[in-house]
Amino acid sequence: MNRLYPLVLEHRLPSPVRYGISACIMVVCAVLQTALQTQTGAPGYFLLLPGVFLSGLIFDRGSGIFAAFIAIGVGAYLSYAGGFGIDFLATNALFAITAAGTAIVAEFQRAELRRVMQADKTKTLLLQEMAHRTKNNLAILGGMIRLEARHGGPEVAAALEATARRVQVMAEVYDHLALKEDSRSVNMRYFLNDVVEKVFQSLAPSGPVAFQVVCEDILLPNNHALALGMITNELVTNSLKYAFPGDRPGNVVVSLSKGDGIELSASDNGIGLREGAEPGGLGSRIVHLLTQQLEGEITYERLDPGLRVQVRAHPR
Structure with missing residues (x-):
């Protein structure tokens, strides 16, 4: 409907x-x-x-009436072959009334279309403003949590900092929110890049660790995008905290693809998991819960060296 708005209502063509x-x-x-x-x-x-x-709908009342006069003239010309008489007058008078009524109906339809389109435009602006305010409120909340983390012990500070990063991911999704008709979508290519970059900025690994995000321009509903962003945040955080002890160099690769379902992968070339060990921290539990929310499954693959975590989801 927004595509019709400039065509029907926003043109500024001269009368001629x-x-x-x-x-x-x-x-x-x-x-x-x-x-x-x-x-x-x-x-x-x-x-x-x-x-x-069509003339009355696309342009204005004057154009509709002008087209009606042309239609009446053409109709009179086409029906004149039968001669000028009572039937001719009655037929063309009835057609003149019909043509004028059509122009009036077009004007009413145009007015209603204007009202509906303006309401839709207003709704979009309100949703954008709400998203902006929500993002700002979440950013303020994350800042408050980080401020509180400075006054606690090491364990409390680490927990609060992790919570602040999760809140930041929630805020980040609103920067990439695109309102399209009746849906709210997120471009995952740019969103995941921002999520991973913010994690690296926050944790600042001591060694030369690089990251790469492999993702096409995939649009997902905002609730699915938020869940995948949170999962990415946890997986990359775990890699930076545990996979590269000391000054060990390495890289982290995050990829997202969409086929029959959604497949998210996060891999690193760090020290990986010890044989027989299974992830069991809070971050891993959050990943499992979010994967269940997306109706998917999670797999851990030991690499040589490193670890790859894959989430395959089929959200409705």
Whole structure:
């Protein structure tokens, strides 16, 4: 509907141009009506009315009335072969009323279309403002949590800092929110890049650790995007905290693909998991809960060296 808005309501064409286009529309309708009459031999008018309606709908009341006058003139010309009499006058008077009524209906339809489109535009602006305010509120909350972390012990500070990063991911999704018709979508290519970059900035690994995000322009609903962003945050955080002790160099690769479902992968070339060990921290539990929310499964693959975590989901 937003595509119709500039076409129907926001053009600023001069009056001669509007009337000229309306005349062209009516010429096309007149040619079609004449061809039909030539083929059937019976006079008619009904192919002239769509031109009247279209002119009134696209432009304004004046264009609709102008098109109606043209339609009345064409109708009179086409029906004059039967002679000038009572039937001629009655038929053309009835058609004149119909053409004028069509122009009026087009004007009412245009007014209603304007009202609906403006309401839709207002709704979009309100949703964008709400998303902006929500993002700011979450950013303030994350800042408050980080401020509180400075006054606690090491364990409390680490827990609060991890919570602040999770809140930051929630805030980040609103920067990438794209309102499209009745849906709210997120471009995952840019969103995941921002999530991983913010994790690296926050944890600042001591060694030369690089990251790469492999993702096409995939649009996902905002609730699915948020869950995948949170999962990515936890997986990359775990890699930076545990996979590269000391000054060990390495890299972290996050990839997202979409086929029958959604597949998210996070891999590193760090020290990996010890044989027989299973992830069991808070971050891993959050990943499992979010994977269940997406109706998916999670697998851990030991690499040589490193670890790859894959989440395959089929959200509804």
